[in-house]
Amino acid sequence: MTLGAAPQADADLQALLQVKKYREGFALLLPRYREKVFRLSFSMLRNHAMAEDTTQDVFLRVWRALPGFAGQSSLSTWIYAITRNACLSELRKKRPTVSMNGDEDEYDAEVAALASPDPDDSATVSVTQLLDQLPERYRQAVTLFYMEDKSYELTAESLGLPLGTVKALLHRARKRLIELTRESQNAASGC
Amino acid sequence: MPRKPASPQSLAEHHLEWNDRLQDWLDGDVEAADGDVFETHLRDCTLCQQRLEQLSQLETALFAANPAPSLSTSFDARLFEQIDAVNEEQRAAARQRVEQELQDNLRALSRSWRRTWAFVIPGMIGGIVLAFALIGYVDTLGLTGQLAAQGANDLGTNATTLQAALTGLMGATIGGFMAGWIAKGAD
Numbered sequence: 147m148t149l150g151a152a153p154q155a156d157a158d159l160q161a162l163l164q165v166k167k168y169r170e171g172f173a174l175l176l177p178r179y180r181e182k183v184f185r186l187s188f189s190m191l192r193n194h195a196m197a198e199d200t201t202q203d204v205f206l207r208v209w210r211a212l213p214g215f216a217g218q219s220s221l222s223t224w225i226y227a228i229t230r231n232a233c234l235s236e237l238r239k240k241r242p243t244v245s246m247n248g249d250e251d252e253y254d255a256e257v258a259a260l261a262s263p264d265p266d267d268s269a270t271v272s273v274t275q276l277l278d279q280l281p282e283r284y285r286q287a288v289t290l291f292y293m294e295d296k297s298y299e300l301t302a303e304s305l306g307l308p309l310g311t312v313k314a315l316l317h318r319a320r321k322r323l324i325e326l327t328r329e330s331q332n333a334a335s336g337c
Numbered sequence: 338m339p340r341k342p343a344s345p346q347s348l349a350e351h352h353l354e355w356n357d358r359l360q361d362w363l364d365g366d367v368e369a370a371d372g373d374v375f376e377t378h379l380r381d382c383t384l385c386q387q388r389l390e391q392l393s394q395l396e397t398a399l400f401a402a403n404p405a406p407s408l409s410t411s412f413d414a415r416l417f418e419q420i421d422a423v424n425e426e427q428r429a430a431a432r433q434r435v436e437q438e439l440q441d442n443l444r445a446l447s448r449s450w451r452r453t454w455a456f457v458i459p460g461m462i463g464g465i466v467l468a469f470a471l472i473g474y475v476d477t478l479g480l481t482g483q484l485a486a487q488g489a490n491d492l493g494t495n496a497t498t499l500q501a502a503l504t505g506l507m508g509a510t511i512g513g514f515m516a517g518w519i520a521k522g523a524d
Contacts, residue, residue, distance in 0.1 A: 176416075180408060188406050198408060202416055209420050273398035292403035296364060313369075317360050323399075324391050 156221045168212045175221070176205065182294075183229050186304045189290040190233040200236050204229045226304050276326045284319035287312055348384070355385055363392055456520035457513050464512015468504045 159178075162171035183204050187197035207228055215224060277285050287301060291312070294300040302312040355378065361369040362376075379385050472481055485500035492499070 176413070180412070181405070184408050185405060194406055197406070198412065201408065202412070202419065205416055206419055206423065210423065273395065274402045277402065288399060289403050292399045293405045295405075298364070298366075313361075316364075317357050320360060320392060320395060321356065323395055324388075327391075327395070 159221060160217055163212065163215060163217070166213070168209075172209055172212060175208070175225075179222070179225050180205070182300065182304065183225060185290065185293045186226060186229050187233050189286050189293065190230070191236060196236060196240075200229075200232050204232050207232070222303055223306070226306060229304075230306060273323065273327075276323055276330070279326055280319055280322060284315055284322065287315040288319045288323075291316055351382075351384060355382070356388070359385060359388055359392065363389070363396065453517060453520045456516040458516075460512040460516020460519070461509040462512070464510070464515070465505045465508040467512070468508025469501075472500075472504050 156178075159171050159174050162168075162174065180201070184197055184201045187200045187204070188194065191197045191200060204225070208225060211228075215221070219227075277288065280288070287305065287307075290304055291298070291301045294304070298309055298312055302309045305312065307315075355375070358369070358371060358375045359379075361367075362372065379389065481500060481504075482496070485503065486496040489496035489499045
């Protein structure tokens with residue numbers, strides 16, 4: 147388990163924003179949050195191109211709104227909230243298209259590639275397929291937790307959930323995954 | 338000697354008691370797992386050993402299934418292109434806003450002047466007429482005529498002309514001021 151960035155880590159950034167040095171602030175902010183925002187987007191959208199476009203959109207929104215950022219919440223909380231909203235808008239936009247095409251789960255080829263059956267690696271295949279059977283909240287928490295190198299704090303902060311809730315989601319998700327694995331093994335062996 | 342819970346009920350109770358600790362321990366949260374107690378239990382519990390094995394396998398699979406994706410190398414360049422476009426848009430919008438404000442102010446000023454003059458000129462004419470009428474009607478003793486004659490004498494000019502000029506000037510001034518106030522009041 148790794149520790150997430152402390153809120154004070156953005157003190158330098160907040161100081162720049164207070165003296166209206168938005169460009170300098172943004173130049174600090176971008177490398178600090180770029181990957182995290184992208185991973186959160188990816189965990190929600192499950193599509194590399196969409197997640198990258200949404201990440202662009204998030205940082206454009208951040209750039210536009212930076213002068214109005216009052217500092218009432220921490221910068222990370224604000225950025226992750228923008229990200230979650232942007233992803234939800236994308237998902238809302240995507241939903242009707244998906245149902246019209248009859249393509250129920252058109253997530254990225256890259257994700258599919260990760261999940262693609264590899265004869266030597268049946269565990270990876272099954273876990274990716276099993277992840278799809280989990281409720282969305284569980285799936286997203288698990289995906290982000292492992293992408294964030296098992297950081298409870300980063301996962302909780304990104305999802306905007308209390309740490310205890312994230313832990314509970316992870317525990318239940320893994321428990322469910324083990325059950326699903328057992329069920330699929332039983333089904334395969336004809337039990 | 339490793340032991341295992343006997344009945345299904347004790348198995349469920351066992352899961353309830355140790356499953357979360359096992360996961361905490363596996364996540365490195367030793368404090369939440371109550372590390373020493375858990376490790377002592379783990380040494381003797383076949384069920385927890387099996388569960389640990391399952392969770393470890395699951396963990397390896399989950400890591401493999403969820404690699405951190407990478408942004409494309411052109412991400413920053415594309416973003417700054419968009420930001421520059423936004424900035425140019427904002428600058429153009431700001432220029433347009435200033436221009437619009439200037440035009441609005443000029444229009445308001447022009448409207449205000451037109452309205453003022455529309456009140457002031459008739460006001461001045463009205464004032465002159467009223468002043469002449471009042472002088473002719475009120476000054477029956479001819480006091481103003483005498484004062485004008487004295488002034489004209491001092492200035493070396495015609496008394497009638499001086500009296501008419503002063504009456505007209507006074508009437509125009511008072512009429513103009515009053516019309517101006519009325520115009521402002523109307524605004």
